[in-house]
Amino acid sequence: xxxxxxxxxxxxxxxxxxxxxxxxxxxxxxxxxxxxxxxxxxxxxxxxxxxxxxxxxxxxxxxxxxxxxxxxxxxxxxxxxxxxxxxxxxxxxxxxxxxxxxxxxxxxxxxxxxx
Amino acid sequence: xxxxxxxxxxxxxxxxxxxxxxxxxxxxxxxxxxxxxxxxxxxxxxxxxxxxxxxxxxxxxxxxxxxxxxxxxxxxxxxxxxxxxxxxxxxxxxxxxxxxxxxxxxx
Numbered sequence: 001x002x003x004x005x006x007x008x009x010x011x012x013x014x015x016x017x018x019x020x021x022x023x024x025x026x027x028x029x030x031x032x033x034x035x036x037x038x039x040x041x042x043x044x045x046x047x048x049x050x051x052x053x054x055x056x057x058x059x060x061x062x063x064x065x066x067x068x069x070x071x072x073x074x075x076x077x078x079x080x081x082x083x084x085x086x087x088x089x090x091x092x093x094x095x096x097x098x099x100x101x102x103x104x105x106x107x108x109x110x111x112x113x114x115x
Numbered sequence: 116x117x118x119x120x121x122x123x124x125x126x127x128x129x130x131x132x133x134x135x136x137x138x139x140x141x142x143x144x145x146x147x148x149x150x151x152x153x154x155x156x157x158x159x160x161x162x163x164x165x166x167x168x169x170x171x172x173x174x175x176x177x178x179x180x181x182x183x184x185x186x187x188x189x190x191x192x193x194x195x196x197x198x199x200x201x202x203x204x205x206x207x208x209x210x211x212x213x214x215x216x217x218x219x220x221x222x
Binding site: 058 | 148150155156157160163203205206208209210211212214215
């Protein structure tokens, strides 16, 4: 069964460093998402991406975040200058169509620890 | 935005017991999904169920869209069912998650 994959599974970085989290969505999906989950809290939406541009973003997704689809398979989330409060689990997700009509599939997550 | 409330927040069961988890939402939805977050933090899709009833083994779910709630039933619980169960509905171009129900199944 097709699945969303994410790398790395765990990343430790120092405050102020740039990190790039990588995702490979399901191949025939057109909509891509990033969510984050701070330890012990609920999953929160960061950004959605369709047709090579951001379609929606939350207030969490400020100027230190960016997303890119550098080729036909990868979808990346970059955090320019990490802060302690960026420590969280980051999930990538994809759907065939808009979330209001199609099931959303999640990757296994990348646990980011900022020290 | 749409509000998603899950109950109970915590649940402890003995192995073999049955349970019902509830998800209330504040507005009409086109997408409702149930997830299980395992101890490793992975989100496992359980059901895509904007309306109606579905079953998958010991798990089943029912969504009554007109009354704005969904129920997840776990029968004959096993220790491997432990974890957090999340309900999520479609918000503005993304899923809006509830705070989850934390389930612990003891031997």
